[in-house]
Amino acid sequence: MWELIQSNKRKSLILFLAMGIILLLLGYFIGGMFLGTNGGGELGVFFALLIWAVVSLVSYFAGSSIMLSVSRAKEVTKEVHPQLFNIVEEMKIASALPKIPKIFIINEEAPNAFATGRSPENCAVTVTAGLLSRLNRDELQGVIAHEMSHIKNRDILYMTFAGVMLGTIVIVSEVFLRGLWFGGGSLNRYKNRSSGGGSGQAVIAIAALVLAILAPILARLLYFAISRKREYLADASGVRLTRYPEGLASALEKLADNRLDLRAANKATAGMYIVNPLKKKGMKLSDLTSTHPPISERVRILRNMSQGAGYMDYQNAYMKVKHKTERLIPNSVLDSNEKVTIRDTSVSKETIDKKNYRRNLGDLVMNVNGYSFVHCVCGLTLKIPPTYKKSEIKCPRCGRINKVPPRNKL
Amino acid sequence: MNCPHRKNPMIVLELANVETDYCPNCEGIWLDSGELELLIEDSSVKDELLNFFISDKQIKEKAIRCPICRTKMEKVYVGKEEKVIIDECKHGHGLWFDKGEILEVIEMGSLNKENEIVKLLMEMYSHKISPNKKEEG
Numbered sequence: 001m002w003e004l005i006q007s008n009k010r011k012s013l014i015l016f017l018a019m020g021i022i023l024l025l026l027g028y029f030i031g032g033m034f035l036g037t038n039g040g041g042e043l044g045v046f047f048a049l050l051i052w053a054v055v056s057l058v059s060y061f062a063g064s065s066i067m068l069s070v071s072r073a074k075e076v077t078k079e080v081h082p083q084l085f086n087i088v089e090e091m092k093i094a095s096a097l098p099k100i101p102k103i104f105i106i107n108e109e110a111p112n113a114f115a116t117g118r119s120p121e122n123c124a125v126t127v128t129a130g131l132l133s134r135l136n137r138d139e140l141q142g143v144i145a146h147e148m149s150h151i152k153n154r155d156i157l158y159m160t161f162a163g164v165m166l167g168t169i170v171i172v173s174e175v176f177l178r179g180l181w182f183g184g185g186s187l188n189r190y191k192n193r194s195s196g197g198g199s200g201q202a203v204i205a206i207a208a209l210v211l212a213i214l215a216p217i218l219a220r221l222l223y224f225a226i227s228r229k230r231e232y233l234a235d236a237s238g239v240r241l242t243r244y245p246e247g248l249a250s251a252l253e254k255l256a257d258n259r260l261d262l263r264a265a266n267k268a269t270a271g272m273y274i275v276n277p278l279k280k281k282g283m284k285l286s287d288l289t290s291t292h293p294p295i296s297e298r299v300r301i302l303r304n305m306s307q308g309a310g311y312m313d314y315q316n317a318y319m320k321v322k323h324k325t326e327r328l329i330p331n332s333v334l335d336s337n338e339k340v341t342i343r344d345t346s347v348s349k350e351t352i353d354k355k356n357y358r359r360n361l362g363d364l365v366m367n368v369n370g371y372s373f374v375h376c377v378c379g380l381t382l383k384i385p386p387t388y389k390k391s392e393i394k395c396p397r398c399g400r401i402n403k404v405p406p407r408n409k410l
Numbered sequence: 411m412n413c414p415h416r417k418n419p420m421i422v423l424e425l426a427n428v429e430t431d432y433c434p435n436c437e438g439i440w441l442d443s444g445e446l447e448l449l450i451e452d453s454s455v456k457d458e459l460l461n462f463f464i465s466d467k468q469i470k471e472k473a474i475r476c477p478i479c480r481t482k483m484e485k486v487y488v489g490k491e492e493k494v495i496i497d498e499c500k501h502g503h504g505l506w507f508d509k510g511e512i513l514e515v516i517e518m519g520s521l522n523k524e525n526e527i528v529k530l531l532m533e534m535y536s537h538k539i540s541p542n543k544k545e546e547g
Binding site: 109359362366371379380381382383384385387388390393394396397 | 419420421422423424425427429432434437442445533534535
């Protein structure tokens with residue numbers, strides 16, 4: 001396992017460094033263009049690094065709490081959803097994480113999940129209510145194992161930094177291009193100001209311009225390439241933990257079926273989720289610019305794992321489905337003797353009352369959010385948010401006036 | 411969730427395991443399509459309800475925003491001579507009925523009253539249905 005993380009780190013580091021170089025070049029040329037060739041480039045590099053460092057520090061220390069509050073996730077206790085806790089504990093043991101991650105629920109219909117945190121000691125798994133209501137135990141286990149693999153493989157920290165670097169590149173080039181546009185600045189102005197520059201300065205100016213246009217595009221492609229590879233890897237390690245590829249496969253299928261957008265997600269956080277939470281209707285996202293590999297492909301790989309659930313089996317299925325000889329997992333990690341047998345499904349043909357289950361879950365989430373419940377004599381239940389200030393409410397079914405009980409303060 | 415008109419908090423009503431959102435202030439009703447999708451297994455029942463309304467860009471009623479995605483909702487109508495205009499989210503999040511509109515739509519009679527959702531809605535907001543009927547009779 002550790003070796004996989006290592007080789008993972010190495011490959012991602014290369015892509016990461018490539019992004020870093022783009023950022024530095026951008027800083028160098030913009031600096032050189034505005035401040036002249038004597039020391040200007042270095043100053044530009046310094047500022048580019050400074051911006052990156054500040055944003056990185058913020059996201060390192062506050063990243064996961066920002067992410068959780070932006071997505072309006074609520075931490076839950078074991079009583080709220082024992083099964084979810086049970087699965088997380090089980091996967092914690094299987095993956096040998098040092099601590100049980102915190103568990104959060106987002107009260108939304110769109111099924112999705114993500115993991116956050118800067119280290120395995122300090123992390124959280126978040127799922128939506130829609131996910132819990134749609135998946136059975138095996139499927140939920142598959143999703144949780146995938147998320148825990150992100151934690152285990154240190155993907156989160158890494159994607160945060162890569163994301164921040166992408167953001168910095170985009171901001172620097174945007175500010176530069178817009179400044180050029182609105183400043184009415186012709187390139188000549190800067191050229192003339194520098195004393196001995198001449199044609200060398202013009203070259204730098206043009207290079208800065210070209211770079212400012214190309215850098216965000218290049219950085220995005222690199223970022224997406226990293227992100228997609230990590231999704232496959234998390235699938236592979238997740239399945240190895242559960243020994244049940246079909247669980248994750250059918251969960252992914254259910255997630256793909258969903259037509260609801262996740263309200264709590266935006267472009268910046270989309271990459272964190274197990275499946276892309278934002279769908280564009282009638283538009284097939286091109287492979288290059290997607291944070292996630294196509295779900296159908298992930299499912300096909302999982303379904304092709306007929307021999308076992310180890311890394312080797314995932315690798316073989318991956319190469320078969322993608323018709324590629326390129327290896328996802330380096331040979332040094334693959335132990336051809338490793339036998340991870342696929343287990344049987346743990347779900348007996350359960351007949352849970354879906355409506356009831358969904359309702360109970362929804363009620364629990366509302367409870368956590370400080371709603372109070374009024375049961376009118378006529379049979380209607382009124383669920384009142386903490387923001388409702390009056391002490392009485394009229395039942396729309398029978399017209400009775402009901403008292404609103406005092407709310408627990410949040 | 412907040413009411414699209416005055417941003418007052420809406421309360422959630424539950425009857426027979428079905429929830430709707432209701433604004434106690436303006437008495438408007440929000441029908442969430444995610445909720446409908448989950449609760450009514452037969453998706454044709456839901457589609458029947460959602461496709462029942464006809465979009466019309468000519469209607470000049472003040473646009474309100476979807477309580478979920480906050481984009482402006484589309485005006486849709488039902489009925490041939492006397493139109494009832496309601497609001498539908500362009501992104502398929504749900505339908506908004508102003509005060510009394512849901513009853514007008516149901517009483518127009520063209521909606522299939524055997525439709526599970528329609529039945530439940532009539533039941534849930536029956537307090538307002540009965541006084542109307544008394545006036546007629």
